[in-house]
Amino acid sequence: MSAIAARAEAGNTPEIDEVDQVVVRFAGDSGDGIQLAGTQFSTTAVVVGNDIATFPDYPAEIRAPAGSLPGVSGYQIHLSSHDIRTPGDSPNVLVAMNPAALKTNLPALERGGIVIVNSDAFTPLNLQKAGYADNPLSGEALSSYRVIAVPISTLNFKGLERVELPKKQLDRCKNFFALGLVYWMFDRPLEPTLRWIQAKFRNDDPVGEANAQALREGYHYGETIEAPSMRMRVGAATFPPGVYRNITGNGALALGLVAASALSGKPLFYGTYPITPASDILHDLSRRKEYGVRVFQAEDEIAAIGAAIGAAYGGALAVTGTSGPGLALKSEAIGLAVMTELPLVILDVQRAGPSTGMPTKTEQSDLLQAIYGRNGESPVAVLAAATPSDCFDTALEACRLALELMTPVILLSDAYLGNAAEPWKLPELSSLRPITISHPRAGNGFLPYARDPETMARPWAIPGTPQLEHRIGGLEKADGSGQVSYDPHNHEHMVAVRAERIARISQRIAPAFVYGAAAGDVLIVSWGGTKGAVFTAVDQLRKQGLSVAAMHLRHLNPLPGNVGEVLGRFRHVLVAELNRGQLLMLLRARYLVGATGLNKVQGLPFRVSEIVDAVRELLGRGRRHLRKEEKHGAHEDRGTGAGSDSALDARRLRFGPRSALVPGM
Amino acid sequence: MSAIAARAEAGNTPEIDEVDQVVVRFAGDSGDGIQLAGTQFSTTAVVVGNDIATFPDYPAEIRAPAGSLPGVSGYQIHLSSHDIRTPGDSPNVLVAMNPAALKTNLPALERGGIVIVNSDAFTPLNLQKAGYADNPLSGEALSSYRVIAVPISTLNFKGLERVELPKKQLDRCKNFFALGLVYWMFDRPLEPTLRWIQAKFRNDDPVGEANAQALREGYHYGETIEAPSMRMRVGAATFPPGVYRNITGNGALALGLVAASALSGKPLFYGTYPITPASDILHDLSRRKEYGVRVFQAEDEIAAIGAAIGAAYGGALAVTGTSGPGLALKSEAIGLAVMTELPLVILDVQRAGPSTGMPTKTEQSDLLQAIYGRNGESPVAVLAAATPSDCFDTALEACRLALELMTPVILLSDAYLGNAAEPWKLPELSSLRPITISHPRAGNGFLPYARDPETMARPWAIPGTPQLEHRIGGLEKADGSGQVSYDPHNHEHMVAVRAERIARISQRIAPAFVYGAAAGDVLIVSWGGTKGAVFTAVDQLRKQGLSVAAMHLRHLNPLPGNVGEVLGRFRHVLVAELNRGQLLMLLRARYLVGATGLNKVQGLPFRVSEIVDAVRELLGRGRRHLRKEEKHGAHEDRGTGAGSDSALDARRLRFGPRSALVPGM
Amino acid sequence: MRWCPGCDDYAILAQVQKTMPALGIPRENIVIVSGIGCSSRFPYYMATYGFHTIHGRAPAIATGLKIARPELSVWVVTGDGDGLSIGGNHLLHAMRRNVGLKILLFNNRVYGLTKGQFSPTSEVGKKTKSSPMGSIERPVNPVSFALAAEATFVARVAAVDQDLLGKILRRAAVHRGVAFVEILQNCPIFNDGTFDSLTDRRTKTDRTVLLEHGAPLIYGRQRDRGLALDGLDLRVTTATGDGATSRLLVHDEQAPSATLAFLLSRLEDPVAVGVFRAVESPTFEDGVLRQERSAAREGKQADLETLLYRGADTWKVE
Amino acid sequence: MRWCPGCDDYAILAQVQKTMPALGIPRENIVIVSGIGCSSRFPYYMATYGFHTIHGRAPAIATGLKIARPELSVWVVTGDGDGLSIGGNHLLHAMRRNVGLKILLFNNRVYGLTKGQFSPTSEVGKKTKSSPMGSIERPVNPVSFALAAEATFVARVAAVDQDLLGKILRRAAVHRGVAFVEILQNCPIFNDGTFDSLTDRRTKTDRTVLLEHGAPLIYGRQRDRGLALDGLDLRVTTATGDGATSRLLVHDEQAPSATLAFLLSRLEDPVAVGVFRAVESPTFEDGVLRQERSAAREGKQADLETLLYRGADTWKVE
Numbered sequence A, B: 001m002s003a004i005a006a007r008a009e010a011g012n013t014p015e016i017d018e019v020d021q022v023v024v025r026f027a028g029d030s031g032d033g034i035q036l037a038g039t040q041f042s043t044t045a046v047v048v049g050n051d052i053a054t055f056p057d058y059p060a061e062i063r064a065p066a067g068s069l070p071g072v073s074g075y076q077i078h079l080s081s082h083d084i085r086t087p088g089d090s091p092n093v094l095v096a097m098n099p100a101a102l103k104t105n106l107p108a109l110e111r112g113g114i115v116i117v118n119s120d121a122f123t124p125l126n127l128q129k130a131g132y133a134d135n136p137l138s139g140e141a142l143s144s145y146r147v148i149a150v151p152i153s154t155l156n157f158k159g160l161e162r163v164e165l166p167k168k169q170l171d172r173c174k175n176f177f178a179l180g181l182v183y184w185m186f187d188r189p190l191e192p193t194l195r196w197i198q199a200k201f202r203n204d205d206p207v208g209e210a211n212a213q214a215l216r217e218g219y220h221y222g223e224t225i226e227a228p229s230m231r232m233r234v235g236a237a238t239f240p241p242g243v244y245r246n247i248t249g250n251g252a253l254a255l256g257l258v259a260a261s262a263l264s265g266k267p268l269f270y271g272t273y274p275i276t277p278a279s280d281i282l283h284d285l286s287r288r289k290e291y292g293v294r295v296f297q298a299e300d301e302i303a304a305i306g307a308a309i310g311a312a313y314g315g316a317l318a319v320t321g322t323s324g325p326g327l328a329l330k331s332e333a334i335g336l337a338v339m340t341e342l343p344l345v346i347l348d349v350q351r352a353g354p355s356t357g358m359p360t361k362t363e364q365s366d367l368l369q370a371i372y373g374r375n376g377e378s379p380v381a382v383l384a385a386a387t388p389s390d391c392f393d394t395a396l397e398a399c400r401l402a403l404e405l406m407t408p409v410i411l412l413s414d415a416y417l418g419n420a421a422e423p424w425k426l427p428e429l430s431s432l433r434p435i436t437i438s439h440p441r442a443g444n445g446f447l448p449y450a451r452d453p454e455t456m457a458r459p460w461a462i463p464g465t466p467q468l469e470h471r472i473g474g475l476e477k478a479d480g481s482g483q484v485s486y487d488p489h490n491h492e493h494m495v496a497v498r499a500e501r502i503a504r505i506s507q508r509i510a511p512a513f514v515y516g517a518a519a520g521d522v523l524i525v526s527w528g529g530t531k532g533a534v535f536t537a538v539d540q541l542r543k544q545g546l547s548v549a550a551m552h553l554r555h556l557n558p559l560p561g562n563v564g565e566v567l568g569r570f571r572h573v574l575v576a577e578l579n580r581g582q583l584l585m586l587l588r589a590r591y592l593v594g595a596t597g598l599n600k601v602q603g604l605p606f607r608v609s610e611i612v613d614a615v616r617e618l619l620g621r622g623r624r625h626l627r628k629e630e631k632h633g634a635h636e637d638r639g640t641g642a643g644s645d646s647a648l649d650a651r652r653l654r655f656g657p658r659s660a661l662v663p664g665m
Numbered sequence C, D: 001m002r003w004c005p006g007c008d009d010y011a012i013l014a015q016v017q018k019t020m021p022a023l024g025i026p027r028e029n030i031v032i033v034s035g036i037g038c039s040s041r042f043p044y045y046m047a048t049y050g051f052h053t054i055h056g057r058a059p060a061i062a063t064g065l066k067i068a069r070p071e072l073s074v075w076v077v078t079g080d081g082d083g084l085s086i087g088g089n090h091l092l093h094a095m096r097r098n099v100g101l102k103i104l105l106f107n108n109r110v111y112g113l114t115k116g117q118f119s120p121t122s123e124v125g126k127k128t129k130s131s132p133m134g135s136i137e138r139p140v141n142p143v144s145f146a147l148a149a150e151a152t153f154v155a156r157v158a159a160v161d162q163d164l165l166g167k168i169l170r171r172a173a174v175h176r177g178v179a180f181v182e183i184l185q186n187c188p189i190f191n192d193g194t195f196d197s198l199t200d201r202r203t204k205t206d207r208t209v210l211l212e213h214g215a216p217l218i219y220g221r222q223r224d225r226g227l228a229l230d231g232l233d234l235r236v237t238t239a240t241g242d243g244a245t246s247r248l249l250v251h252d253e254q255a256p257s258a259t260l261a262f263l264l265s266r267l268e269d270p271v272a273v274g275v276f277r278a279v280e281s282p283t284f285e286d287g288v289l290r291q292e293r294s295a296a297r298e299g300k301q302a303d304l305e306t307l308l309y310r311g312a313d314t315w316k317v318e
């Protein structure tokens, strides 16, 4: 039970509690403006000085019917007076705008938590759509929570009586009413949101007026509630000095690309085709024409990467962005970039697969596709961003590698990172290292596949340069001259060279950073958006006196040079990822390490507790099974009938039981 | 030195030597009819009762200029009076129709071997095109070989004086002249080839007449040669009783698909887009309309697999075929077949990559693409054929798995297998097991994602069946109902189910077969077209008293159940493949076995001696380095300069030095 | 259902649901194949067989199905992005081959499902999330595209024009060969009102001309305007007064050449709706069946034994 | 060089090599982008920049290059398979966008490089390795396709008609916007003689009509035949005798509507060669530059500091 729930139960507390941190989730119909309410709440939190982490969880690609379960949109915010890294495991406060929102989100709420519901929405029809036989507001269903049932729709209408707008439009303001109420509850200023409304709507636009008024009404309604221990205050966190802004992963990726363009002096070309959850990068970059960013919305993903390859050939900082299905389509063209050794950055904002899968949900299941998903031996560099703001740094690094080493680079993000927001301490401009590129100039004896002795990069001779006219293409090249070659030994040599070009990156990059114990019982290995949950779990486990550390990898191909050595320092290696064990396989193959996987494939990020429990289990101290699937045995039985037992066996066989570490060779 | 070279040197032998086996290579311009001569020679060998194995080695996709080095076409035949498995490491006899053919092929010829050259083609221009400063026929260049220089063009013209055809066309018959000479040398009957000519040309067609005449002229010319120890005879091999035919891998694949159609009672649908080296399957199946085969040449590879998926949904035995770049394009659509659990066979006749690579050359570098080259967790079954005739059995098995388990299956062949030929003992019709399929019939409560408890296959309800109307698609499905579902636990469950469906295949398939020692020092693991070379190497090594065995895998995903156990029985595991270690990675990851790779990436199949040497080296008895790349250090230095040393280090690091086996878990 | 309130997709669905049962095709013989997009969710709302495939590939998948099962009634539902952007080539080739598919392209001139980027049918200057300063691409005209691709039945109709939609759906259903129908569809969320002037009762009759085979091209609230040929161009003229009708162009959907249809497809004021073209031509699946039958007729045996033992030179080892 | 002896690709190469230097474009500013096919080996034989890419994607790759570097002269070389089969969609969209590419499509009506399968331009009934009983697909007409895709410059010429080829190449080079040229190319190995009647000296003048802007459409050995309009169709008529010329249609490559060009593109006897259409329209790359300049003009700052520190709400922690 969190401090908040505990206090709420105590029932007798000062008017406004000071709490360390709180997790709030807004939930409602996708038409209810939940994402907007959530964003406003987090902006205000940031203004007030909290550290925050957010997790917007949209309904899927489809437009959901009002009041239905799949139509529920959620936005979770973790606010804290200290440093936090995840949007929180389970909300302390849930705002549910209708029965469906309550139904889907209640299981996540902590016991004893606070539920604010729009009681007006609990109509027989809506209850039925949500699959409630009885109205949960009247029975015992919510007895273990603190319920604040507010007729939000009615009160909102009443408060907006004087605004001249159709009823339908007035009703759309109820998210602001709810937001106002939550602001009251957390003792937040209304100004930041009022300012936003002012900027967004013309002065005389009644919609702006209605929203502002609804917000105030909600706040004032709070004042009238007669219930104890409802209000709390989360103090400001101490941040390192600097200038901050709030940023999502997709926003940071876009900024990182534009920054790389500035740092390299190469114009940014972004070729893409819209796809969830990567489209926001397109939208963002489309608005940056003054930076010389040329955005090309192509007819499909193949044309998008094709255009990017053409732009790279022409001397641009060429980037193409997509999600998993689009990456699959780009496979063949990536091979062309490998063969022609052109600089190219490929963004994959991963989503839950296979196939169309669950397009708005997060997953980390494109790693092996990124590394191996092409014909022939065609190595590329693969990186993954760890947090929303790390998307900026990772984008910079991907561009740097691509441009300095003349290679395609795949950057993996995911739906969670892409949409989640956090405060970001802006880098000092002076700390941003320029990206150095030198194009060869006119001269004799030009060899398009001559190589830099250190980086093995070939020269980037761009059209328009006199005397360097040359031909490149997808057929095997003779090293040096770049002429088409079918010589068997040249081919073997070039295959080795292409591998080596990438392998050498491990000499350029920082060694993998180990967080927590330097050696000991358990090393959790992670990559991508799971970093926050993993590091938080390490903190908790270490507080529990366990010898645990985490190694989070930004570079997946090649791996940093020290990985094998670090693995060897721990008794157990647990590889935590939102897939069925993709990094796990790479580590086992390369280091012959008997690592175990902690895998979750639910379209959701890890909860901290899942990692904590897994480590305790691994050390024989846990109370539940390690493998996620086993937890849902009942569910599985339903589907597979007699098969489920052997299903588990087969899976266990796949990577073996939690085994002792076999040191890497 | 082979028996043949030895005898030739002895210089004093009976008129026609009896030899055990011989390797002959025809080489010349792609316009010289080399492939035809080679095919005729092998057909005759087969008629005479030899066991044979062939290796056609075309010039690349490009039309090569006459007389140039890249324009050389080769056809190697191994004929033997006993059971053989490879086209032979190095030819004993080389027929070189011009200087370029001599230049490219001489290095492969055994010392002391016989060279037949068309001396007419050794003109200054041709010598220059081949890069010969001096005419090799006049200097010492060929002193370690037995050279038969024949003015083939002149003699051919003379012999065809009376045939009424333009000179250019008469000249085209010189391949038949050369073939006639080789028939004389090996004491072969002309009848099979004469019969072929008769069937091919109308009786009064002067081209047919010219070819037949040229063949006879060549033979008779042989009679006039005054040189000792020129002729040899390879006796008939003893084959198990049965009916035989000669077959290439692509031919066998096509036959296997049609046979599977007959055995399953499902019409065959083949959707494809032409691509080297898979196009011959298209050509073959296009001529089988009487079998109800519907071939669709689509506008691209995506449409080809799309159409196949549509046909599968409609109830056909649906197949799509391509090579590596085409497989890359099909990635996204394969994911759809995974999600919709439709039966689909995907053929990949691999070629040297990456990108366009070397389109006519062989390689095994699409294995990881086949297993992992898609977004999300999207497992499919992956099989590989081992020999040309095994393509038939593997095609049958792929179809059986797809149809019985409702899953996409990828079948890997390669350019070598596709074009190589061998005698094939036809299966008894009664030995071909029917493929059993049951479509659900009209009825209530139909669940499109209900599962067979054993195979986990969902029902194949095809349009046209009353009452089973249902919807499928690429969005995540609820198990059972097949409705779109975003439920986190359902997703996790379905991801597990899809994995398990494939994993269970290991219970249906035969355990991996071990050839040679049951346990001991070295286990060579191989897959695909390398089987012949590996098994032959095992024979040789065992004759040398070494404790060696081979495990050849037809099933790459999932692996047979006994693999881990077999690996554990050997001190060293050597994984031989024509890539940089793809199966090696899978085995190391899964079994934590410290296996070593024997890798060759030259666009060419293994030579037996390369495997023999590698094993001896592994056991400390060899005389050369293990890793192929190291052998070409000089070559590598040329390209990478200072980098090559660390290149090797990096590679060594990658999979470690030959290490002791860590038993699988 | 899962479209936004007020989406025209509901109107199309309603009409399709109404029309289908009247076609006399058993429900189990109808298959609806779609790609990805709001429009492509269509199969879920039909009680027929349905396949919600991947983005842009529905025409290819439907082609395979139709070749394998020519007796089925195969419908493709696609959008302006699905069908003309990523899937343009498949659509083109399906039409060129005259595969007997019924293709419904819901044109809302925007990418709906991905929340509002410009599409290949968006107008020049269109401001969207991905074209904040206006699109600079000249739009594809779906009907012209279908005509150039040699489609044998080509029509255009607004979603809300329920009667005409029903009529066209029925005609498409019975057409032998490919039928292409562009359906003008409003997306109230991301591109509201884009076809308003063509569908609004007050402006519709002045802004659209209904194509009727054999009838002169007359339109306008008072039916006082018409179209006449002016060399190779179309000209608006009065449809009343002396000799007016004789000046007017008469629509011929069966014209051997597609020129008239092509001209009509490009009209912008008025916009032509109805059937542009309806001609007969051998279908792809008929060609497949014909060759199959003729191969069988040539007396070629087709059983396993023939396949393996008689297809090539064999020899026997005793 | 690596085409078969007698291949028409040599003729095209010869003319391109002859024409390019005369264009006044510095060699280093010329880039030839090709796909995969015999035709696509073209860049290797030019001393300019060249990119031999992957099958069908050359128009997309060239589009990216042209957007990034509008000042370059970017040529696309493609085949009937590369450009109209796998690459049809990219070609369509490049033309629709009016990207300033010069596209040469070598049409030999067969897949040459993969050794002789039918292509999207092969005639119905064509027997090839993959259509042993004859192709059942209706061919695409590349010129009609380009016109429907709104290409602003469209021409057709036989490879062996060197003078005309040269003339057209020069015009394509200076055209602002996309230029599409179908080059009829004989493949002596897999499709020998497919255009013989159009290129053979004896039949050529009777079988082809040369389009000349502003001139009446006259052809024939004696220049005694001409083309006249018959409603919306073209009709062959005599070009001599009373009032003949006034009856004849006059070619207008600049006609605002593509109708005439479309009609001419479909002629089969005679076949039209020359420039079908040459009109002006804003190019894609100009649109890109225009928006870029106007964004800059709006006075928006564009440096790293603005990007990071001024683009959004920030706050300072001391």
Ligand SMILES: Cc1ncc(C[n+]2csc(CCOP(=O)(O)OP(=O)(O)O)c2C)c(N)n1
Residues within 6 Å of the ligand: A273, A274, A275, A276, A301, A325, A326, A329, C036, C037, C038, C039, C040, C055, C078, C079, C080, C081, C082, C083, C106, C108, C110, C111, C112, C113, C114, C119
């Ligand atoms: C391979 C792939 N690329 C991109 C997407 C994302 N996507 C889904 S629908 C769509 C466009 C839909 O537009 P349209 O076809 O006009 O349909 P509408 O939603 O407007 O009905 C896109 C780009 C995808 N699902 N798959």
Ligand SMILES: Cc1ncc(C[n+]2csc(CCOP(=O)(O)OP(=O)(O)O)c2C)c(N)n1
Residues within 6 Å of the ligand: B273, B274, B275, B276, B301, B325, B326, B329, D036, D037, D038, D039, D040, D055, D078, D079, D080, D081, D082, D083, D106, D108, D110, D111, D112, D113, D114, D119
């Ligand atoms: C992805 C992919 N699919 C298929 C091929 C095989 N392929 C190479 S060229 C070609 C067709 C060439 O035809 P065309 O464009 O007409 O060129 P031509 O050789 O006739 O000049 C094909 C199918 C390939 N290289 N890549």
Ligand code: SF4
Residues within 6 Å of the ligand: A063, C002, C003, C004, C006, C007, C008, C009, C038, C039, C108, C112, C113, C186, C187, C188, C189, C190
């Ligand atoms: S986004 Fe537009 S097209 Fe899609 S469902 Fe909503 S209204 Fe309809």
Ligand code: SF4
Residues within 6 Å of the ligand: B063, D002, D003, D004, D006, D007, D008, D009, D038, D039, D108, D112, D113, D186, D187, D188, D189, D190
């Ligand atoms: S195959 Fe045909 S198109 Fe290709 S090079 Fe030879 S003649 Fe030319």
Ligand SMILES: [Mg+2]
Residues within 6 Å of the ligand: C037, C079, C080, C081, C106, C107, C108, C109, C110, C111, C112, C119
């Ligand atoms: Mg749309």
Ligand SMILES: [Mg+2]
Residues within 6 Å of the ligand: D037, D079, D080, D081, D106, D107, D108, D109, D110, D111, D112, D119
């Ligand atoms: Mg061609």
